[in-house]
Structure formats: C-alpha cells, structure tokens
Amino acid sequence: xxxxxxxxxxxxxxxxxxxxxxxxxxxxxxxxxxxxxxxxxxxxxxxxxxxxxxxxxxxxxxxxxxxxxxxxxxxxxxxxxxxxxxxxxxxxxxxxxxxxxxxxxxxxxxxxxxxxxxxxxxxxxxxxxxxxxxxxxxxxxxxxxxxxxxxxxxxxxxxxxxxxxxxxxxxxxxxxxxxxxxxxxxxxxxxxxxxxxxxxxxxxxxxxxxxxxxxxxxxxxxxxxxxxxxxxxxxxxxxxxxxxxxxxxxxxxxxxxxxxxxxxxxxxxxxxxxxxxxxxxxxxxxxxxxxxxxxxxxxxxxxxxxxxxxxxxxxxxxxxxxxxxxxxxxxxxxxxxxxxxxxxxxxxxxxxxxxxxxxxxxxxxxxxxxxxxxxxxxxxxxxxxxxxxxxxxxxxxxxxxxxxxxxxxxxxxxxxxxxxxxxxxxxxxxxxxxxxxxxxxxxxxxxxxxxxxxxxxxxxxxxxxxxxxxxxxxxxxxxxxxxxxxxxxxxxxxxxxxxxxxxxxxxxxxxxxxxxxxxxxxxxxxxxxxxxxxxxxxxxxxxxxxxxxxxxxxxxx
Amino acid sequence: xxxxxxxxxxxxxxxxxxxxxxxxxxxxxxxxxxxxxxxxxxxxxxxxxxxxxxxxxxxxxxxxxxxxxxxxxxxxxxxxxxxxxxxxxxxxxxxxxxxxxxxxxxxxxxxxxxxxxxxxxxxxxxxxxxxxxxxxxxxxxxxxxxxxxxxxxxxxxxxxxxxxxxxxxxxxxxxxxxxxxxxxxxxxxxxxxxxxxxxxxxxxxxxxxxxxxxxxxxxxxxxxxxxxxxxxxxxxxxxxxxxxxxxxxxxxxxxxxxxxxxxxxxxxxxxxxxxxxxxxxxxxxxxxxxxxxxxxxxxxxxxxxxxxxxxxxxxxxxxxxxxxxxxxxxx
Numbered sequence: 049x050x051x052x053x054x055x056x057x058x059x060x061x062x063x064x065x066x067x068x069x070x071x072x073x074x075x076x077x078x079x080x081x082x083x084x085x086x087x088x089x090x091x092x093x094x095x096x097x098x099x100x101x102x103x104x105x106x107x108x109x110x111x112x113x114x115x116x117x118x119x120x121x122x123x124x125x126x127x128x129x130x131x132x133x134x135x136x137x138x139x140x141x142x143x144x145x146x147x148x149x150x151x152x153x154x155x156x157x158x159x160x161x162x163x164x165x166x167x168x169x170x171x172x173x174x175x176x177x178x179x180x181x182x183x184x185x186x187x188x189x190x191x192x193x194x195x196x197x198x199x200x201x202x203x204x205x206x207x208x209x210x211x212x213x214x215x216x217x218x219x220x221x222x223x224x225x226x227x228x229x230x231x232x233x234x235x236x237x238x239x240x241x242x243x244x245x246x247x248x249x250x251x252x253x254x255x256x257x258x259x260x261x262x263x264x265x266x267x268x269x270x271x272x273x274x275x276x277x278x279x280x281x282x283x284x285x286x287x288x289x290x291x292x293x294x295x296x297x298x299x300x301x302x303x304x305x306x307x308x309x310x311x312x313x314x315x316x317x318x319x320x321x322x323x324x325x326x327x328x329x330x331x332x333x334x335x336x337x338x339x340x341x342x343x344x345x346x347x348x349x350x351x352x353x354x355x356x357x358x359x360x361x362x363x364x365x366x367x368x369x370x371x372x373x374x375x376x377x378x379x380x381x382x383x384x385x386x387x388x389x390x391x392x393x394x395x396x397x398x399x400x401x402x403x404x405x406x407x408x409x410x411x412x413x414x415x416x417x418x419x420x421x422x423x424x425x426x427x428x429x430x431x432x433x434x435x436x437x438x439x440x441x442x443x444x445x446x447x448x449x450x451x452x453x454x455x456x457x458x459x460x461x462x463x464x465x466x467x468x469x470x471x472x473x474x475x476x477x478x479x480x481x482x483x484x485x486x487x488x489x490x491x492x493x494x495x496x497x498x499x500x501x502x503x504x505x506x507x508x509x510x511x512x513x514x515x516x517x518x519x520x521x522x523x524x525x526x527x528x529x530x531x532x533x534x535x536x537x538x539x540x541x542x543x544x545x546x547x548x549x550x551x552x553x554x555x556x557x558x559x560x561x562x563x564x565x566x567x568x569x570x571x572x573x574x575x576x577x578x579x580x581x582x583x584x585x586x587x588x589x590x591x592x593x594x595x596x597x598x599x600x601x602x603x604x605x
Numbered sequence: 606x607x608x609x610x611x612x613x614x615x616x617x618x619x620x621x622x623x624x625x626x627x628x629x630x631x632x633x634x635x636x637x638x639x640x641x642x643x644x645x646x647x648x649x650x651x652x653x654x655x656x657x658x659x660x661x662x663x664x665x666x667x668x669x670x671x672x673x674x675x676x677x678x679x680x681x682x683x684x685x686x687x688x689x690x691x692x693x694x695x696x697x698x699x700x701x702x703x704x705x706x707x708x709x710x711x712x713x714x715x716x717x718x719x720x721x722x723x724x725x726x727x728x729x730x731x732x733x734x735x736x737x738x739x740x741x742x743x744x745x746x747x748x749x750x751x752x753x754x755x756x757x758x759x760x761x762x763x764x765x766x767x768x769x770x771x772x773x774x775x776x777x778x779x780x781x782x783x784x785x786x787x788x789x790x791x792x793x794x795x796x797x798x799x800x801x802x803x804x805x806x807x808x809x810x811x812x813x814x815x816x817x818x819x820x821x822x823x824x825x826x827x828x829x830x831x832x833x834x835x836x837x838x839x840x841x842x843x844x845x846x847x848x849x850x851x852x853x854x855x856x857x858x859x860x861x862x863x864x865x866x867x868x869x870x871x872x873x874x875x876x877x878x879x880x881x882x883x884x885x886x887x888x889x890x891x892x893x894x895x896x897x898x899x900x901x902x903x904x905x906x907x908x909x910x911x912x913x914x915x916x917x918x919x920x921x922x923x924x925x926x927x928x929x930x931x932x933x934x935x936x
Contacts, residue, residue, distance in 0.1 A: 119806045119807060119808075119809070193803075198802075200739070201804065201805065205805070288754065288755040288756035292756075294755075294756060295754070295756075328653060330655065331656070331657050333657070333659075334658040334663050335658065336658075359750050359751050359752050359801075361751065361752050361754050364685075364689050367685070368682055368685070371678060371681060371682065371685075372682075375677070376674075378674045379671050379674065382666070383663070383666070383667055383670070387658075387663075389634055389638055390659075390662075392637075392638060392642070393645070393654075394645055394650070394654035395650070395653045396645065396650050396651055396652065397641065397650075398647050399642060407638060407642075411634075414631055414634055415631065418623075418627035418630065418631060419627075421627070421674065421677060422623050422624075424678075425678070425680065425681030427613070427615055427680075427682075427684030427685045427687075427688055428619050428623070430616070430685070430749060431616050431745070431749075433801070434743070434801040498620075500745025500746075502743060502801040502809075503801075503803075504803040504809075505809035506808070507810065508809065509797070587653070
C-alpha cells in the first residue's frame with residue numbers, strides 16, 4: 049500500500065486507539081458508532097430471549113388443555129415475553145441502533161450533540177434491564193400481570209411488580225435522553241447546506257420519534273410513582289378497595305404506551321423510506337408528504353390512547369371521540385404506504401436483500417394497519433377487543449413493521465457498519481423462511497379472534513384447536529428463518545468479504561464515508577447542495593464506469 | 606365470522622364492509638408492487654425516471670382515504686349506539702364476577718353460578734360488577750363485550766332469539782358436573798361466556814353458558830326455582846379462614862353446584878375415579894386422600910378434569926386437619 053493511499057484511508061473507528069482497554073473501550077466509549085453497536089448487540093440479545101419465551105408460549109398452545117406448563121408458568125411466560133420485547137427490544141429499537149450509528153453521519157455531523165448523555169442512555173437501558181430481570185426472581189412468584197401491569201391485579205399478585213415497573217421506568221429514562229440528544233442533533237449539527245427538507249427521511253422519522261420520546265415517556269414515570277405510593281404508602285390511587293380508580297391506571301398507562309407504538313414504528317418507516325429510493329435509483333415519491341405524515345402521526349398519536357379502552361367501562365361519549373381521532377392516524381399512514389409504492393413506478397429496481405425486507409414491510413404493515421382500522425371501529429371492537437385478533441394485529445404492525453424494518457436496516461447498513469458483506473443469497477433464503485413462517489404464525493390468530501378466542505388464554509375451547517396448531521408450526525418456521533438470518537450475518541461479520549464504501553449506490557451522506565467509517569466521520573466537513581435522494585451522480589458514474597455487477601446486468605439485457 | 610345469533614347484525618356488516626375495502630386496497634398495493642418489480646427491474650429498465658411526486662394524485666388519495674375512514678367511523682359509531690342503548694323493556698340480570706367465576710342474580714332472588722338462563726325473544730340487559738380485579742364479560746355469539754370492575758357497575762345488552770334447550774334437558778345438564786358441561790359446549794350453538802380481561806391463574810377457565818328457554822319453560826323455571834341457593838351450609842370462622850387462605854371456594858362449591866373443580870358437598874367418603882400417572886383407579890375420599898390432594902394437586906387428578914390444574918396452596922398441616930373435620934360434616 050503506497051503512502052498516498054494510506055493517508056487517504058484513515059483508520060476506521062474500530063482500529064482507532066481508545067483510552068480504555070478491552071471491553072471498556074466499548075462500554076465507556078462516547079463515540080456514537082460504538083454506542084450504536086453496543087445497543088444493537090444488547091437489544092438483539094433481548095430479542096433472542098423474548099423470542100424463546102414466544103416459542104414456549106406457542107408450544108404450550110399447540111393443543112388445547114395443559115401441555116408442558118402450569119397456568120401460572122404460562123402467565124409468567126407471556127408477561128416476560130411482552131415486557132422484554134416491548135421495553136427492552138422494540139422501544140429502544142431502531143433509534144438506539146441506527147439513530148446512533150447512522151443519523152449523525154446522514155446529517156454530516158461528527159457525533160450526536162451530547163455524547164456523554166448518549167453513553168448514559170445505554171447504561172440506563174442496561175441497568176433498567178437488570179432491574180427487570182431481578183424482579184423476576186425477587187417476588188414470591190414470577191410476574192404474571194401481562195406487560196400492561198393492569199390495576200388492581202398488579203396490587204394483589206404476589207409477584208414483584210413495583211420493581212418490574214421501576215425497571216421499565218429506567219428504560220423510559222434512557223429513551224428520554226436519547227430523544228433529547230437526537231432533537232438537539234437534528235437542530236444544531238446538520239452539515240452546511242442541509243436544510244430540513246434536504247434531510248433523509250430516516251432523519252425525519254427519528255426527529256419525529258424523538259419528540260414522542262421526550263413528551264410521552266415522563267407519563268410512565270408518573271404512573272410508576274403512583275403505583276409505588278399505592279403499594280408502600282397505602283394511598284388509594286388505582287385499587288378500588290382503597291377507593292382508587294382502575295380506569296385511571298389504564299388512562300395513564302396508555303397515554304404513554306400508545307404514543308410508544310409510534311416510537312416503535314416511525315423509525316421503521318424511516319428505514320423503509322431510505323431503502324426504497326436506493327434500490328429504485330429514483331427520488332422518493334412525495335418527499336414532503338412523507339416527512340409531514342411522520343410529524344402528524346407523532347402528533348395525532350398522542351390523542352388516541354383511549355382506543356385501547358373501548359370496552360373498559362369508560363364513558364360512551366369518550367369512546368366515540370377516541371374512535372373518531374383514531375381514524376385520523378390512518379390517513380398519514382396510508383399516504384406513506386401509497387408514496388412508497390408509487391416510488392417503484394418507473395424506477396430501476398434491484399431486488400436485493402434489504403429491498404425484500406422493505407417491500408415485505410409494506411405488505412405486512414398494510415395488513416397490520418387495515419386490521420387496525422377494524423379495531424378502531426367502535427362496534428367491531430366490542431367484539432374483537434382482547435381477542436387473538438388484537439394479538440395478530442399488533443404482531444403484524446410491530447413485528448411485521450418494526451421487526452422487518454430493523455432486519456432490513458441491518459442488512460442495508462451492515463456493510464457500512466462492519467465494512468464487510470454477508471452472503472446475499474443466504475440472506476434472501478432466510479428472508480423467505482421468515483416471511484412464510486411469520487404469516488403462518490400470526491394469520492391464523494386473526495381467524496381465531498374473529499371466532500371469539502380471547503387472548504392470554506392458557507387453555508381454550510376445542511373449536512380453536514386448528515388455528516393454534518398451525519400457528520405453532522408457523523412459529524418453528526419463523527424461528528428457523530430468524531436463526532438462519534443471524535447465522536448468516538454472523539458469518540458475514542467474521543468471514544465476509546470486504547465491502548465497498550457504497551455497495552448499494554446510496555445517495556445519502558453515510559455512503560460517502562469509508563466502510564467502516566473513521567472515528568471522525570468526515571475528514572472535511574461535507575457541504576450539501578442537493579436533495580437527499582438525488583441519484584444523478586451515482587447513475588452518471590454507473591454509466592461511465594460500470595462495475596462487474598453492472599456489466600452482468602447489462603449482459604442480461 | 607362464525608355463525609351469528611346476534612341481533613347486532615351491524616357488527617358483521619361493518620366487518621364485511623371494512624374487509625372488502627381492506628382487501629381491495631391490499632390487493633391493489635400488492636399487484637402494483639409486483640407489476641413494478643417485473644416491468645421496471647434493472648435489467649429491463651436501467652434508466653430510472655426522475656419523478657418527485659404528483660400533487661393531484663397525492664391530494665386525491667389523501668382526500669379519498671379521509672372520506673373512506675370517515676364512512677367506516679360512522680358505521681362503527683351507529684352500530685355502537687345501538688349496542689349501548691338497551692330497550693326499556695329489557696329483562697335485567699345482575700352479574701357478579703369474581704376470580705374465577707360468573708354469578709347471575711335475578712330480581713326474584715334466584716342466584717346461579719356459571720349459567721345464565723334467559724327467555725327467548727327478549728332483550729336482556731346485564732348490570733355487572735366485580736368482587737376483585739377487572740374481568741370482561743364476553744359473549745362471542747352475540748358480539749358483545751364489556752369490562753367488569755369493582756369500582757363501578759357496567760352494562761351491556763343483547764337480544765335472545767330461539768330457545769337453545771328444553772327445561773327438562775337443562776335441569777338434567779345443570780345437575781351434572783362442570784366437566785361434562787363443557788364437553789358439549791360446541792353443541793350449544795356457541796352460547797358461551799368467556800372472560801376477556803386477564804385476571805390471574807384460571808383466567809381461561811372462567812366461563813359460563815347462556816341457556817335460552819322458551820317463554821313457558823322460562824316462566825316455569827323462574828317461578829319454581831328456589832329463591833336462594835339450596836341449603837347454604839354454615840361455615841365456622843376458622844374454616845372460613847382456611848378457605849380464604851387457600852382460595853378453595855373459587856373452584857369448589859359447598860352446595861353441589863357445578864364449578865371448576867369437584868364440589869365439596871358429600872366429599873367425605875365419596876368414591877371417584879382418578880388418574881394417577883397414566884393409570885385410572887377408583888378411590889374413596891378419606892383423610893389421606895384429602896391431604897395428598899392438597900399437598901400434591903397433580904398426583905391424582907379426577908377423571909374428566911385433566912385439563913384443569915389445581916394450583917398449589919400455602920395450607921399447612923393444621924389447616925388441612927380443620928378442612929378434614931369440616932368435610933366430614935358436609936353431607
């Protein structure tokens with residue numbers, strides 16, 4: 049290697065010397081890229097743990113009647129599955145991983161605005177997770193309230209619920225700090241020339257999400273304080289035996305937890321909005337509409353929590369108002385789906401692995417959204433509420449939405465993050481297994497729910513047996529797909545070929561820095577003078593000096 | 606949706622309308638995507654067009670979506686109004702939910718556990734209250750559901766249609782144990798009540814059945830049934846304390862009425878078939894058997910109740926002795 053090239057290629061952030069040795073170089077690092085990867089490995093471990101719980105739930109429900117567990121164990125399984133998946137995997141989720149790793153580079157920044165707070169957020173997540181896991185073993189039984197911790201059941205069960213809620217609170221705090229960081233980063237650290245409307249849509253979605261993280265999360269803190277006041281000071285807040293109101297708990301819980309579902313899914317939409325133009329080599333259709341719908345989803349998302357309470361005993365008028373507002377979330381969501389699909393029109397489409405995940409996101413999330421419309425419809429919800437229809441609906445939106453987008457994002461940014469490439473053929477096979485298994489697992493639950501199968505049931509009437517049987521078989525296929533996918537990624541990480549700086553021909557700023565990026569992202573501060581999805585330079589380069597891949601494509605023409 | 610007996614046809618109608626709209630939208634999106642994937646694949650279409658958007662198209666689909674969802678909202682709202690306003694002449698039954706059973710109390714004082722008897726062709730209004738945590742009264746065949754709380758009375762209503770049983774059959778079935786009761790649940794036109802709000806260990810066993818009798822049968826039953834539960838045995842305070850500690854009465858009745866587990870009435874000296882491991886044997890209930898059942902609930906399981914798991918309790922030797930002495934008196 050000549051001296052000149054050595055100077056042109058700075059050391060990557062992996063190779064750069066740290067002040068701390070070994071693992072401390074990671075867990076005490078304030079570099080946004082290292083923190084992003086810390087988050088990624090942390091939450092993916094939680095995901096695998098939560099997935100094992102899900103596997104056991106499905107196993108128990110394969111046939112009617114008790115199979116492997118006592119009812120109490122089953123109840124603990126779905127509680128732990130929900131708590132781990134929601135609070136430790138999905139809520140930190142995409143903002144923590146890609147918001148950290150990718151967002152600053154996309155904006156042309158060196159780091160997030162407050163790198164030390166950023167490290168603190170990761171520590172809060174880890175401590176919160178430890179508290180939650182500790183709560184499993186410190187009550188007289190495993191937590192068995194479901195992830196919603198509904199009152200007054202949470203006050204009469206002998207499980208250690210205050211501690212579990214406290215863990216969720218710490219995780220929430222991590223979320224607030226992350227949101228604070230990203231809002232400041234977006235406002236203050238954009239590169240020269242990058243106006244708000246030149247930001248990639250992923251950055252827009254993280255920005256919208258960050259507002260929800262800051263404004264909604266404190267409510268869960270208030271709820272926690274009240275739960276503690278009730279449990280330890282004997283103040284009647286939620287428990288009717290102490291003249292408390294259990295509905296108040298539900299209100300407070302959903303004021304946070306409903307906006308939280310947009311914390312989960314908005315960044316997922318952001319990833320899809322970045323992947324699709326790259327593999328169409330064409331600007332996204334209706335950029336401003338997508339950016340504004342992110343903001344309006346974040347805003348309307350605050351006003352619809354009551355749709356979780358259509359059968360709760362809440363006043364009928366309130367139910368009507370919440371239903372009315374809920375339908376307005378459907379509009380910006382539909383706009384996004386139409387825009388993504390319209391982007392395909394007259395593109396130059398490459399069906400690479402990340403694109404498969406992005407397109408299946410649209411399909412699965414559409415099913416999740418359309419069934420969401422059904423659940424928002426008042427009279428239908430009286431029948432479908434708290435049935436397995438709801439379970440299927442949110443797995444389609446959260447797993448089919450968030451999960452597929454996260455996996456798509458991992459496949460999309462993998463070469464950037466690690467400077468290596470996974471085997472793409474295997475990635476596509478893994479996607480196929482996952483996609484088939486996913487639909488087989490969750491679609492039957494829609495049908496069972498329509499027939500009246502309530503959720504959180506250890507045992508069920510014999511008429512629901514076929515749905516549960518096929519769902520369980522589906523879960524095996526899905527899990528094989530997931531394990532195959534992670535195996536392939538791990539293999540790419542250890543043995544993969546070296547990746548180019550811009551393997552997909554992406555137009556946003558992260559593709560202009562080396563793979564993996566140097567510690568200081570940009571050797572010279574970038575100046576932005578064009579739209580985020582302007583592929584003219586990339587197409588020009590492709591036409592003038594085609595890569596072997598381009599040659600191959602041309603040959604087939 | 607499965608066969609309906611509901612007067613609330615609006616629920617199924619709304620479902621099918623939203624289903625068709627959803628299916629059209631989804632098929633449209635998928636078909637367009639597949640078309641683009643084939644027609645504009647890179648090999649065939651190497652030079653992408655430079656389209657940034659189309660104001661007319663975007664406005665159209667925004668407005669169209671808004672109109673469609675508003676129509677769906679109104680459909681839901683109208684149906685909901687109907688489902689929430691019970692007619693004035695409705696037959697009122699009080700419902701009490703507790704971990705883990707449904708009880709139904711009639712104006713004339715009749716109280717029933719696990720079965721709601723109602724007349725044909727009549728609007729039925731339920732006033733519901735919980736004794737402990739939140740439960741949810743769900744009657745899938747009628748498409749109705751409402752949470753049941755301790756802090757307030759909630760309500761729902763539905764309209765019965767044809768009778769589902771004759772009085773004599775009902776009386777025969779009602780005498781049987783809880784298990785046989787549920788084996789045939791699908792034969793009774795799916796008129797079953799389920800708890801839809803998670804309420805602890807036996808949430809999924811918290812069921813009840815709705816029995817619709819013809820007008821004459823109903824009147825005969827209503828006027829002839831004992832006004833209170835048959836001969837409620839007196840429970841001495843120290844026995845009551847043990848029951849509270851173990852939570853026994855949630856699943857076992859004292860008066861022979863069907864609950865989740867076998868009744869305590871006449872339990873002393875009762876001969877019953879139990880499954881020990883994989884073997885079925887006949888036992889006579891004695892002190893040893895009672896002790897074993899409490900300490901190791903899964904050791905012997907009464908035949909027919911295999912799918913129901915009795916939880917372990919914190920009862921000690923002294924408690925068990927108190928129970929044994931009490932059971933001897935329960936003839």
